[in-house]
Amino acid sequence: MFLHIHSFRICNDYILECGFTTGEILRVDLRDELYGEIFEPLLDKKQFAKARMNTDTLTVEWSNGADFAPEFLYELAKQQQHELQE
Numbered sequence: 754m755f756l757h758i759h760s761f762r763i764c765n766d767y768i769l770e771c772g773f774t775t776g777e778i779l780r781v782d783l784r785d786e787l788y789g790e791i792f793e794p795l796l797d798k799k800q801f802a803k804a805r806m807n808t809d810t811l812t813v814e815w816s817n818g819a820d821f822a823p824e825f826l827y828e829l830a831k832q833q834q835h836e837l838q839e
Contacts, residue, residue: 756823757811763802767795769813771826779830783821786829791819 760772767784787795794817795801807814814820 756827758806758813758823758826759811761804761806761813763804766798767801769804769826771813771823771830773823773827774811775827779827779834781826781830782833783829786821791817795819 755774757774758771759774762770764770764780767787768780768782770778770780772778783795783801787793787801795815800815800817804813804815806812807820810820812820812823813826
């Protein structure tokens with residue numbers, strides 16, 4: 754089974770809450786992932802807030818072409834969740 758995102762919302766600055774096809778809803782903080790030519794423009798909170806759902810690729814994307822693989826978002830969210838529990 755492929756992992757996809759079916760819904761999302763922006764919770765705070767660089768935090769997305771994503772609904773995954775696993776049935777889980779997880780929050781992921783992308784602040785530390787916004788580096789490099791394609792992602793740095795998203796450090797502007799107004800640009801980050803323009804995230805949208807791509808219904809073809811079933812992930813979150815931005816108008817400049819930036820996106821994150823659903824698997825990456827899922828694993829990062831799980832890692833961050835685990836770190837909060839420690």
